Amino acid sequence: MEPGRRRGVSSLVSSLSLLCVVLDLQLDGVLGVSPVEIEQHLEMGRKLLAAGQLAEALSHYHSAVEGDSKNYLTYYKRAAVFLAMGKSKSALPDLARAIQLKPDFLAARIQRGNILLKQGNTQEAREDFEAVLQRSPDQEAQNQLHKAEELEELQEEAHKAHHRGDYTTTIQVLDRVIELSPWDPESREMRAECYIRLGEPRKAILDLTPAARLRTDNRAAFLKLSRLLYDLGEHHDSLSEIRECLKLDQDDKECFAHYKQVKKLSKQMDSAEELISEQRYQEGIDKYESVMRTEPNIPFYTTKAKERICFCLVKIKEAELALDTCSEAHQRDPQNIHILRDRAEAYIQLQDYEKAVEDYQEAREFDQENQEIREGLERAQKLLKLSRKRDYYKILGVSRSANKQEIIKAYRKLAQQWHPDNFQSEAEKKEAEKKFIDIASAKEVLTDPGSIQKMHRIPQTTNCAMEMRRPKYFTPNEVSLHSTLGDLWVSYLGKVYNLTPLLEEYKGDVLLRPIVECAGKDISHWFDSKTKDIRTHVDPLSGCLKYYTPRGRFVHVPPPCPRTDWANDFGRPWWRDSRYEVGLLSVKTRWIRIINTLTLQEQRLEVCSEETLDEILQRYLHYNSHAASYTWKYHGINLDMSKTLSENGIPDEDEEFYKCRMDRDLFTQSICLYFNDDLTEL
Numbered sequence: 301m302e303p304g305r306r307r308g309v310s311s312l313v314s315s316l317s318l319l320c321v322v323l324d325l326q327l328d329g330v331l332g333v334s335p336v337e338i339e340q341h342l343e344m345g346r347k348l349l350a351a352g353q354l355a356e357a358l359s360h361y362h363s364a365v366e367g368d369s370k371n372y373l374t375y376y377k378r379a380a381v382f383l384a385m386g387k388s389k390s391a392l393p394d395l396a397r398a399i400q401l402k403p404d405f406l407a408a409r410i411q412r413g414n415i416l417l418k419q420g421n422t423q424e425a426r427e428d429f430e431a432v433l434q435r436s437p438d439q440e441a442q443n444q445l446h447k448a449e450e451l452e453e454l455q456e457e458a459h460k461a462h463h464r465g466d467y468t469t470t471i472q473v474l475d476r477v478i479e480l481s482p483w484d485p486e487s488r489e490m491r492a493e494c495y496i497r498l499g500e501p502r503k504a505i506l507d508l509t510p511a512a513r514l515r516t517d518n519r520a521a522f523l524k525l526s527r528l529l530y531d532l533g534e535h536h537d538s539l540s541e542i543r544e545c546l547k548l549d550q551d552d553k554e555c556f557a558h559y560k561q562v563k564k565l566s567k568q569m570d571s572a573e574e575l576i577s578e579q580r581y582q583e584g585i586d587k588y589e590s591v592m593r594t595e596p597n598i599p600f601y602t603t604k605a606k607e608r609i610c611f612c613l614v615k616i617k618e619a620e621l622a623l624d625t626c627s628e629a630h631q632r633d634p635q636n637i638h639i640l641r642d643r644a645e646a647y648i649q650l651q652d653y654e655k656a657v658e659d660y661q662e663a664r665e666f667d668q669e670n671q672e673i674r675e676g677l678e679r680a681q682k683l684l685k686l687s688r689k690r691d692y693y694k695i696l697g698v699s700r701s702a703n704k705q706e707i708i709k710a711y712r713k714l715a716q717q718w719h720p721d722n723f724q725s726e727a728e729k730k731e732a733e734k735k736f737i738d739i740a741s742a743k744e745v746l747t748d749p750g751s752i753q754k755m756h757r758i759p760q761t762t763n764c765a766m767e768m769r770r771p772k773y774f775t776p777n778e779v780s781l782h783s784t785l786g787d788l789w790v791s792y793l794g795k796v797y798n799l800t801p802l803l804e805e806y807k808g809d810v811l812l813r814p815i816v817e818c819a820g821k822d823i824s825h826w827f828d829s830k831t832k833d834i835r836t837h838v839d840p841l842s843g844c845l846k847y848y849t850p851r852g853r854f855v856h857v858p859p860p861c862p863r864t865d866w867a868n869d870f871g872r873p874w875w876r877d878s879r880y881e882v883g884l885l886s887v888k889t890r891w892i893r894i895i896n897t898l899t900l901q902e903q904r905l906e907v908c909s910e911e912t913l914d915e916i917l918q919r920y921l922h923y924n925s926h927a928a929s930y931t932w933k934y935h936g937i938n939l940d941m942s943k944t945l946s947e948n949g950i951p952d953e954d955e956e957f958y959k960c961r962m963d964r965d966l967f968t969q970s971i972c973l974y975f976n977d978d979l980t981e982l
Contacts, residue, residue, distance in 0.1 A: 338367040338374075345377065354385045372401035376408050386860075388415050388483065406432045410441055417444060420477075420484025422452045451480045458490065467494040485514035489521060501528045512544070519545045523555050526562065533600035535566040536831040565594050565601065570830065572608065577794065579910070581612035588612075603632040610642045619649035637663040641676060653684035671882060692742035703976075704747055711743040772915060773908035774882075775889045776822065783820030790815070792824045793832060794887070797880040806855050814851035822885070826850070827875065834875065886910060890952050892945070893968045894920055896930070898975040904968060909952060913941040930973035939971070 341364040348357035361378035368374060379394035395412040398405055413428030426448045432441040454477045461470040474491040481487060488511035495504035505528050512521035522545035529538035539562045545555035572587035588605040595601045606629035613622035626643035633639060644659035660677035667673060693699065696710040718735040774796045782789035788799050799815060806812055826848065828835045834857065835848035847857050856873035874880060886908035894903045903923045907916050913932060920927045932939045939948045946952060950969050 335368075338364050338371075341367065342374065342377065345381070349381055349384065354381055357381050358385070370401065372398040372405055372408075375401070376405070376411075379408075379411070383411075383415075388418070391415065404435060406436060406438065406441075410438070410444070413441070413444060413448075415483075417448055417451065418481050418483045420451070420455070420481040420487060422448045422455070447480055451477065454480070455487070458487070462490060462494065467497045470494050471498075483514055485511040485518065485521070488514070492524075496528070501532060504528060505532075512541070517548050519548050519552055519555060522548075523558060526558060530558075530562055531598055531600070533598075533604065535562060535569060536833070538562050539566050540831070561595075565591065568594060569601075569604075576608065576612060579615070581615045585609050585612045599632065603629060603636075606632065607636060607639050607642075610639060610646075614642050614645045614649070617649060619646045622646040623650070635666050637667050637670060637673060640666075641673060644676060644680060648680060648683065651687065653680055653687050656680040657684055667879075669879060692745050695738050695742040696746065698746075702746075707743065707746045711739060714739045773884050773886045773910050775886050775906055775908060777889075777906060779822075779885065780820040785816065788816070788819045789882070790818055790820070791822045791885040792827055792875070793829060794824075794885050795881055796883045796885050798882045799874065799880055802855065802874050802880065809855065811853060811855045811857075814849065814854040817851055832876065884910070888952070890945070890954065891968050892916075892950075893970040894923075894973060895970055896924065896973050896975075898930075898973075907945075909946065910944065912944055913939055913948065916945075917941065924973075927973070929976050931976055933972050933974060934969075945969075 341360045345357045345360035345364065348354075348360065358378070358381045361374065361381055364371075364374045365378060375394040375398040379391040379398070382388070382391035382394065392412065392415060395408050395415075398408040399412065402408075409428045409432050413425045413432070416422075416425035416428065426445060429441045429445040429448060432438050433445065454473055458470050458473040458477055461467075461473060471491055471494050474487055474494070477487045478484070478491065488507040492504040492507040492511065495501070495507070505525060508521055508525040508528070512518050512525055515521070522541050526538045526542040526545065529535075529541060539559075542555055542559045542562055545552060546559060549555070568587060568591045572584050572591065575581075575584040575587055588608050592602055592605045606625055610622055610626040610629055613619075613625060623643065623646045626639055626646055629636070629639045630643060640659045640663035644656040644663070647653070647656035647659065657677065657680045660673060660680050663670070663673045664677055693702070696702075696707060696714065698706055698710050702710075715736065718732050718739060720729045720732045720736060723729045723732045774791075776791070779789050779791050779796055782798070785803060786800065788803055790797055790799060803812060803816075826834060836845050837848050839846045839860075846860055847853075849857060853859065856875075871877075888909040889906050890909055891904060891906050894905060896902070901923075903920065905916070905919055907919060917927050917932075924930075932941065934948065934950050937949075950971075953967070953969075
């Protein structure tokens with residue numbers, strides 16, 4: 301029994317020894333941060349803060365606070381880092397702890413008072429400033445106290461004006477209130493409500509956007525913001541804001557109901573635009589009709605749907621239907637240049653050139669700089685001028701490519717039909733004589749080479765035989781040619797933009813550098829293909845949502861932290877401004893050979909797969925100004941100039957060459973041109 305008791309005591313002593321060792325190690329881990337190590341953390345934090353490496357500095361201050369939780373200066377310095385990062389809410393607890401540890405720490409009180417003042421908490425801010433003034437006649441505290449008193453008076457005045465329905469006065473007072481307390485969500489929400497009452501929703505959005513994020517749970521502001529954006533047609537932005545509401549509470553009934561509506565409509569509109577970009581116009585029309593059924597109450601979406609349906613109808617040559625739809629859309633939005641452009645094109649298809657010119661002129665009044673409108677007007681005016689000339693081809697009922705034998709054959713047939721001796725009454729004889737004279741004149745002109753040349757002579761005001769128009773589509777190589785400060789183009793999300801005017805406007809601004817570095821290149825990776833806005837990401841250092849700017853911040857991108865020297869009164873950012881748009885970027889380019897069978901000259905051209913042969917002809921004008929006087933054939937078959945290469949049965953075999961691992965330059969599809977002996981004027 302005795303030996304057993306001794307073994308038990310021995311085991312107990314061993315266990316206690318082991319426990320002491322473990323506790324000692326744990327205490328070393330918790331309490332083992334020496335004053336020297338704390339000082340090192342503080343010194344590193346100071347250096348990193350001075351170097352602008354805020355996240356790293358914050359990490360060192362965290363370690364310093366954990367090592368010495370009784371040092372008021374450590375809390376104060378960490379609060380300074382939070383403020384530098386724009387995290388005023390995180391700074392407040394540290395400032396409060398510093399004041400608790402050292403009540404006479406005046407610098408911390410002034411700093412906390414400033415934050416509280418900007419948040420609109422005038423009473424607490426006053427307490428801090430008064431506490432400072434009781435101990436020291438500090439000038440900054442005195443000035444801030446006056447501001448707090450002024451702010452209290454202005455807040456009261458704003459509430460009184462709002463209560464009596466004087467929204468204009470309320471806004472004027474709140475302008476000064478928000479200047480003094482920019483982080484006060486209540487003042488911004490009140491001003492936003494006033495703007496809504498006065499019918500200025502876009503100004504309300506500018507206030508609600510920061511207000512929604514100034515409160516911890518502000519679902520009502522996110523919902524209101526989303527609805528305003530939705531009513532204005534900004535469905536992508538509306539969807540983003542309502543998602544923020546659901547992040548706070550995924551079961552919020554109002555937010556979820558609105559989310560379903562916005563998501564459905566946004567998906568339909570995106571799908572419709574994708575169909576149109578793929579030239580599936582009838583399907584695009586059907587999809588936009590679904591949009592009108594989904595949202596019949598917001599005028600913007602009905603007008604937008606009518607506008608795009610009008611565009612599609614013009615593309616599929618349904619001119620009569622297009623005219624009705626475009627006219628209805630024009631009544632809804634009289635200053636929309638796209639509607640006027642499409643209606644003008646419908647008039648051209650109906651050969652009503654006068655009305656086409658009128659619509660293009662009206663569109664030109666609204667946008668003097670639009671290249672497409674200017675070119676459309678010139679074309680409509682030219683067609684109107686040609687329509688007023690006597691069309692001898694039409695009189696004989698032959699095509700403009702008809703040869704001499706075909707013209708004489710048509711003349712003999714019509715002359716026999718309209719000879720005056722074939723008619724009995726005097727009225728019929730006079731009508732027949734007039735027709736017979738016209739037929740004879742047409743035959744004389746069209747069988748005389750000199751008369752034909754004179755009829756088709758180009759006006760002296762032009763520099764070449766056919767006026768070259770800017771193509772609708774551009775190849776990446778064409779965009780890359782515009783890569784200088786005096787001529788800078790870029791492409792993104794399938795469109796080509798001329799940013800030269802932007803460079804002139806912001807000449808000398810360092811924020812132009814990222815754009816200049818990408819001159820002539822595609823920058824689609826900067827943008828979100830769905831929202832058409834700059835891509836965003838969560839900053840791993842600050843945890844804040846920031847714009848994705850791989851080459852650095854550029855023009856119209858806000859700074860990462862609030863700054864007083866950055867103005868956002870420039871209107872639409874350049875990437876959303878259609879003024880800079882000059883055309884579309886080809887999704888797929890291809891090479892073709894054009895062989896002139898008359899001169900045996902051959903040209904190899906890079907063209908856009910989306911272009912019609914009429915548009916390819918415009919490119920070929922550089923090599924042959926009389927290109928329209930030729931019949932274009934592939935494998936002996938006349939080509940339809942209103943269709944693309946693929947639609948004309950000219951295959952793009954690049955994929956086949958790739959699969960066979962062959963160089964695509966080994967074979968290029970050829971188009972042969974046959975001269976019509978007709979110097980045609982477009």
